[in-house]
Structures are given as structure tokens and as C-alpha cells.
Amino acid sequence: MTTSQRYDGDIRELPGPARAAALGTLVADLRSPDPAVRDDGAYSTAVRWIPVLDANERYGLGDSVARHFADTAVEARAFAPLVLARIVEAGTWREEWWRAFCDWYPAETDLRGHDPELGWVHAAAHGADLLAALAEHPGQRPLPLAECAVARLLAPTDHLFDAQEDDRIAYALARILCHPELTEAQSEQWLTPVSEAFRTGEPGPVPAWASNTMRTLRMLYVLADRGVRRRDTDEAPRTPTHREPVLGALARTLAIVAPCTG
Structure with missing residues (x-):
């Protein structure tokens, strides 16, 4: 068969x-x-x-x-x-599924996008898809979703995203930041671990995790500014619940690794 x-x-x-x-x-x-x-x-x-x-x-x-x-x-x-x-x-x-996911997502070490034999693996992107779906689920608190995405980005890895995983994680974060229950403080505080990690940078080659994170935040800035909508729909784009604070926090965080920015 x-x-x-x-x-x-x-x-x-x-x-x-x-x-x-x-x-x-x-x-x-x-x-x-x-x-x-x-x-x-x-x-x-x-x-x-x-x-x-x-x-x-x-x-x-x-x-x-x-x-x-x-x-x-x-x-x-x-x-x-x-x-x-x-x-x-x-x-x-179920809450049990969330706990299992949170234990796995930041800890996954095999971040290949596409493998010649296995086909699409795409663990980082698929995890982001679940976070994006949960951003719309009634009763789901938004801040833990953003924190889980950050834990994935900051986890040590030698793998440089090469299959638009950064775009998928940025999309998930944009959906999370549109959550109506997210406070202004929460809209910024999830970036604190990223800022702290960027400040540990030293001269030399950019680590893969740092490059992955920078590219994710750059795409997120575009989505936060221009708006995001659910895939395969014609709904009007939505901007974050606290758009200006989010844009400001992203700009300040990216300025740590790109001091030439305004």
C-alpha cells in the first residue's frame, strides 16, 4: 500500500x-x-x-x-x-504539552533546515509555528511564549539559520506582541536577556546564535512597524499592542551590536 x-x-x-x-x-x-x-x-x-x-x-x-x-x-x-x-x-x-515543548525547544541541538535524505527537519521553524498558533489561543499568557522564543535564540549552537528560520521566529514573536493582554512593560522586558547576551560580545567572528538572533530581531522590527497578518488570509495587518515601545526596545537592543544605528 x-x-x-x-x-x-x-x-x-x-x-x-x-x-x-x-x-x-x-x-x-x-x-x-x-x-x-x-x-x-x-x-x-x-x-x-x-x-x-x-x-x-x-x-x-x-x-x-x-x-x-x-x-x-x-x-x-x-x-x-x-x-x-x-x-x-x-x-x-493541554498544559502538559506546553511543558514538554518548553523543555525541548531551547534544548534541541539539531537545527538543520533541510536534509538530503530526511527532507525538511526545520525544528526551529516548526517550534516557532507552534508559538505563533498559541499566540491566538484563548487563555494562553503571551509573555512565556516570547520568553521561550528568546531561550531558543540564545541557546548555544554552531548552526547558522539558512532556511528562513529567523523569519519564522520573527513572525511568531510579532503575533505574540499583538496579544491584547500584553502590557507595555512586558512588550519590552522579554528583550532583556537578549540585550544582556549582546553585551557579552567580544571582537572576532560573530557566533551563530548571535547572528541568528540579530537577523530575527531585524525582521521583527519590520513586522512590528508594518504589521503582521495570519498566513493564507486577507485580514488587515496588525501591529503590536504597544507598537512604539516595541520598536524602541528593538532599536535599542540592535544598537548594542550595530552602534552605527541611530
Whole structure:
């Protein structure tokens, strides 16, 4: 049976035991090293199925996928947040999944964007996608989302983002900064660890984490200034809840590593 045949049809037409078996296969395929199985098959099917699952099925799927954060295979870990983002968009979320994600995201050491054999890995970008989805989830506090993104950016790494991961993290941060419950102080304070880290810089080659962070903040400045909207929508762009303080804080932080700026 080919991957496409495995996921043919409408899951809503399957009886209960068959639905459970299909979801079990989906979870297993989400850790496959074959990108045709994992990305083209299982993930694409998850996008199609998640909105029509009932709440218990979504919770079960989320529980199974969240366990992938502790998997030995990077492709399993990296696709977990992408699936959880779709579950969040369907209105389902657990605190346990957040704790598992926060333990994993800053600690992930394999930050490859695309691998010739594995296909897209993209752990940093996929984690950012979950943060962006959570920025719209009712009851989710925004500041911990920004702090988690910063922890990822400041984590030691030799990997220089090369597949627009900086843009994806900046997009997530822009969505977070549009949260209506974010205070003016909170809109700036998440940048404090970045400023402190930049001030430790010494003459010589720019570390990968610093370059990744600088490029992320530069894109974030553009999004904060011009506005951001949800992907694949024609909604009007939104600017941060406290736009001017955010722009000022970003400018001051970037000036530490680019003193030629005004």
C-alpha cells in the first residue's frame, strides 16, 4: 500500500476502532525518516483530519505527538510542534504539552533546515509555528511564549539559520506582541536577556546564535512597524499592542551590536 492509499478517504466514515487504528498509524508515520511518508503523507493528512476529529481524539493525538519531543529521532521531535500547532488552531490544548515543548525547544541541538535524505527537519521553524498558533489561543499568557522564543535564540549552537528560520521566529514573536493582554512593560522586558547576551560580545567572528538572533530581531522590527497578518488570509495587518515601545526596545537592543544605528 502506498502512502497516499493509506490515507485515502474521509476519517469520519470509519468506525471507532478503525479510526483509532488510523490515528495510530498517523502518529507512527510522523516519525518516519522518509519525507514522503512523514511530510507528504502523515503531516498533510493530519492537517486534513484534525479539524474533523472530536475533542477526545484531538487530545489523544496531541498526547501521542507530545511524547515525540523525547524521541531519539530528530524528525519525530521536529514535526511534533507542527502537528500541535494544527491541534491548537482546532481549539485544543493541554498544559502538559506546553511543558514538554518548553523543555525541548531551547534544548534541541539539531537545527538543520533541510536534509538530503530526511527532507525538511526545520525544528526551529516548526517550534516557532507552534508559538505563533498559541499566540491566538484563548487563555494562553503571551509573555512565556516570547520568553521561550528568546531561550531558543540564545541557546548555544554552531548552526547558522539558512532556511528562513529567523523569519519564522520573527513572525511568531510579532503575533505574540499583538496579544491584547500584553502590557507595555512586558512588550519590552522579554528583550532583556537578549540585550544582556549582546553585551557579552567580544571582537572576532560573530557566533551563530548571535547572528541568528540579530537577523530575527531585524525582521521583527519590520513586522512590528508594518504589521503582521495570519498566513493564507486577507485580514488587515496588525501591529503590536504597544507598537512604539516595541520598536524602541528593538532599536535599542540592535544598537548594542550595530552602534552605527541611530
